[in-house]
Amino acid sequence: MKKIILFSLLLTTLFADATPYIGTHIGVYKEKFSEVDATSSSALANIKIGYGDRKAYSVEFSLDYLNNDAKIFSSAPSASKDGNKIGFNVSLIKAFDFNIYALPFVKVGFGSGVHNIDRKLHKSLAFGSFQLALGSYIPLSKHFDLELGYEARHISYEAINFITTKTSYNSVMNTVYFGINYRY
Numbered sequence: 001m002k003k004i005i006l007f008s009l010l011l012t013t014l015f016a017d018a019t020p021y022i023g024t025h026i027g028v029y030k031e032k033f034s035e036v037d038a039t040s041s042s043a044l045a046n047i048k049i050g051y052g053d054r055k056a057y058s059v060e061f062s063l064d065y066l067n068n069d070a071k072i073f074s075s076a077p078s079a080s081k082d083g084n085k086i087g088f089n090v091s092l093i094k095a096f097d098f099n100i101y102a103l104p105f106v107k108v109g110f111g112s113g114v115h116n117i118d119r120k121l122h123k124s125l126a127f128g129s130f131q132l133a134l135g136s137y138i139p140l141s142k143h144f145d146l147e148l149g150y151e152a153r154h155i156s157y158e159a160i161n162f163i164t165t166k167t168s169y170n171s172v173m174n175t176v177y178f179g180i181n182y183r184y
Helices: 003-015
Strands: 019-033 040-051 059-064 085-095 103-116 124-139 146-155 169-181
Touching: 019 146, 040 169, 059 103, 085 124, 103 146
Parallel strands: none
Antiparallel strands: 019 040, 019 169, 040 059, 059 085, 085 103, 103 124, 124 146, 146 169
């Protein structure tokens, strides 16, 4: 019981100056697959809600929409490209205050989502991801800040049934993004 009380007190002191925030960002990504010689690159958009201190720790929940410009998974003759991706992510953020105008941060998280495709046996593929991001908050006021970042994701896709075999695909996605956050 003592450990639970001490752990609760530690958490409350970590988030003593914490506030909720909402934000959005847009960016470009390049995804390179390891099993096949294929790449995909296009634009993405993200909306997020979080709770934390801009100068310390935060937890963030985000919803991604990734436009797709490649035909990697789809096999139907009528498909000119794969469909778009939608993902949900949870991230932990540690920001650093070096008494400069920008607040650099490190972000670590995981996510899952759905990639729409056009195959005879599959209309969508589930995927999971692990993310690592580096970036900086640039405070504009007490409530607004700009966010500049670079994110690397390792993505594992659901196996595709090729009738005789099942093949799983993995990729690495590199993303550069720009966003804005509103803190309450």
